[in-house]
Amino acid sequence: MPTPLTWIWQQPDWPRFRWDEARLAPLLARARLAQGKVLGAGRLLDANLTLEAVAAILVEDGLTTSAIEGERLELEAVRSSVACRLGLPTAGLPAPLRAVDGLIDVLLDATRRHDVPLTTERLFGWQAALFPTGYSGLHAIQVGALRGDEPMQVVSGSIGREKVHFIAPPREGLEGELERLLAWFNDPPAGLEGLVRAGLAHLWFVTLHPFEDGNGRLARAITDMALSQDEHQPMRLFSLSAQILRERESYYDMLEQTQRGGAEVTDWLAWFLAQVEAAATAAEQTVANTLAKARFWLRHQTTALNERQRKVLNRLLDAGPGGFEGGMNTRKYMGLTRTSRATAYRELADLVEKGCLRPTGKGGRSSGYEIVW
Numbered sequence: 001m002p003t004p005l006t007w008i009w010q011q012p013d014w015p016r017f018r019w020d021e022a023r024l025a026p027l028l029a030r031a032r033l034a035q036g037k038v039l040g041a042g043r044l045l046d047a048n049l050t051l052e053a054v055a056a057i058l059v060e061d062g063l064t065t066s067a068i069e070g071e072r073l074e075l076e077a078v079r080s081s082v083a084c085r086l087g088l089p090t091a092g093l094p095a096p097l098r099a100v101d102g103l104i105d106v107l108l109d110a111t112r113r114h115d116v117p118l119t120t121e122r123l124f125g126w127q128a129a130l131f132p133t134g135y136s137g138l139h140a141i142q143v144g145a146l147r148g149d150e151p152m153q154v155v156s157g158s159i160g161r162e163k164v165h166f167i168a169p170p171r172e173g174l175e176g177e178l179e180r181l182l183a184w185f186n187d188p189p190a191g192l193e194g195l196v197r198a199g200l201a202h203l204w205f206v207t208l209h210p211f212e213d214g215n216g217r218l219a220r221a222i223t224d225m226a227l228s229q230d231e232h233q234p235m236r237l238f239s240l241s242a243q244i245l246r247e248r249e250s251y252y253d254m255l256e257q258t259q260r261g262g263a264e265v266t267d268w269l270a271w272f273l274a275q276v277e278a279a280a281t282a283a284e285q286t287v288a289n290t291l292a293k294a295r296f297w298l299r300h301q302t303t304a305l306n307e308r309q310r311k312v313l314n315r316l317l318d319a320g321p322g323g324f325e326g327g328m329n330t331r332k333y334m335g336l337t338r339t340s341r342a343t344a345y346r347e348l349a350d351l352v353e354k355g356c357l358r359p360t361g362k363g364g365r366s367s368g369y370e371i372v373w
Contacts, residue, residue, distance in 0.1 A: 034280035102129035114228035168209035194230030199272035238283030327368025
C-alpha cells in the first residue's frame with residue numbers, strides 16, 4: 001500500500017501554488033488601503049521623526065519576532081541595540097547583547113538592503129547572526145549552514161504522547177529546494193501581486209525549514225524584505241511580527257493546516273492579507289504617537305527639566321496614550337531613575353506644576369500620573 005502524501009512538499013505539483021484570485025481580491029484591497037494610510041501618515045514626519053517611528057517599529061519587531069518562538073528579550077536591551085544602529089541617543093541604556101545585536105542586524109539588512117538579491121550565503125549570515133555563540137539556549141546547534149541529517153519535526157506533548165505538527169523535507173536535496181525558492185524570490189513571475197508574493201515566500205521558507213534553529217525569525221525577515229520591495233521603502237513603518245504574535249495560535253494552526261494540504265493555498269493567503277491589514281492599521285497609532293511626542297517637546301522646549309524627568313517623560317511618551325499601565329507613580333519613578341522616594345515625589349509634583357503630567361485620579365495615595373498630551 002503506498003504511503004499517503006501527508007505534507008504539502010510531498011505533493012506532485014509542489015511548489016506550484018494555486019489560489020482563488022476572486023476570493024482574495026477584497027482582502028487585498030483592504031490590505032492595500034491600510035498600507036497606503038500608514039505610508040501616507042509617515043509622509044507627515046520629518047527625517048528625525050521618521051527615524052523615531054522606525055526605531056519604535058524595529059524595537060517592536062525585535063521583541064515580537066522572538067516572542068513568537070517563545071524567547072523573551074529585555075526591552076531595554078533591544079532599545080539599546082536599535083538606538084546604536086540608527087544613531088539615536090543611548091544614554092541610560094545598557095550595553096547591547098550580541099544575540100540582540102545580531103537579530104536587529106538581520107532585520108535591518110532585510111529592509112535597508114531589500115534591493116540586493118537574497119542568496120544562500122546571505123541567509124547563512126543571517127542565521128549565524130541570530131546565534132553568535134553557536135548555542136540555542138543550552139544546546140549547541142549548526143550555525144551558518146543547513147541543518148543536518150536528523151529528521152526535522154515540529155512536535156508537542158509529553159514523551160510517548162507526542163503530536164507531530166509538521167515534518168520538513170528531508171536533508172537530501174535541500175540545497176536544490178532552497179535554490180529553487182531563492183531563484184523564484186529574486187525573479188518572481190511577471191504580474192505576481194507583491195503582498196501575495198510576500199505570503200507565498202513566508203509559507204515556502206517555513207515549509208523548507210532549512211536550518212536547525214531560527215527558521216521562524218528568518219521567514220519573517222524574508223517577509224519584511226518582500227514587503228520593503230513591494231513598497232520600495234528601506235524602512236518599515238508597520239510590524240507584521242507584532243500582529244502575528246497577537247494571533248500566534250491561529251498563525252501556527254493556519255501553517256499546520258496549509259502544510260497538511262495540497263498546493264491550493266487560498267486560505268493561507270487570506271489569513272496573511274488580513275494580518276497585513278491589521279498590522280498596518282495598528283501602525284497608524286505608532287506614527288500618531290511619534291507626532292504627538294514631537295508636539296509635546298515643542299510645547300515644552302523651554303521648560304526647565306532635569307535628566308531624570310526627561311527620561312521618565314520619554315518613557316511615557318514612547319508608550320503612547322494609555323500605553324503605560326497605571327500611569328507613572330512614585331514607586332515607578334524611583335525604579336526608573338534610581339532616586340529616593342522624597343526626590344521622586346518632589347520631581348513628579350514639579351512635572352504636574354509645569355503642565356507635563358496630570359493625576360489620573362486613580363489609586364488613592366499612590367495615585368498615578370499621565371502625560372498631558
